[in-house]
Amino acid sequence: MWRAFFCGVGIVLIIMGIECLMIDSAVLVAGVLDDPSSQVPQQAGGFFSAPAQNSVDRVFKPSEWFPWSLLATGSIVLLYSISLRKNAG
Numbered sequence: 001m002w003r004a005f006f007c008g009v010g011i012v013l014i015i016m017g018i019e020c021l022m023i024d025s026a027v028l029v030a031g032v033l034d035d036p037s038s039q040v041p042q043q044a045g046g047f048f049s050a051p052a053q054n055s056v057d058r059v060f061k062p063s064e065w066f067p068w069s070l071l072a073t074g075s076i077v078l079l080y081s082i083s084l085r086k087n088a089g
Contacts, residue, residue, distance in 0.1 A: 006081035013074030020067035028058045 003081050003084045003086070006077055006084070010074045010076075010078030010081055013070050013077060015074075017067045017070030017074060020062040020070060023062070025059050025061040028060055029056075
């Protein structure tokens with residue numbers, strides 16, 4: 001079970017590192033503020049409608065070393081998971 005867990009963690013870290021190599025920045029929408037006086041009625045736009053005007057956005061800009069450290073850590077964890085012995089169960 002530990003082998004599968006570490007294999008999954010390593011693969012996720014490698015995928016996140018590749019994604020961070022491909023983007024310049026990402027906008028994270030934190031949610032709508034809880035001020036009842038500024039609530040805007042929701043539009044009938046469905047799942048892909050634009051967020052409300054009073055949402056709080058955060059911009060994530062990965063530095064140059066961040067994707068490479070994710071890739072390296074993911075590779076080390078994946079190699080560790082491969083080196084774990086298999087249970088004879």
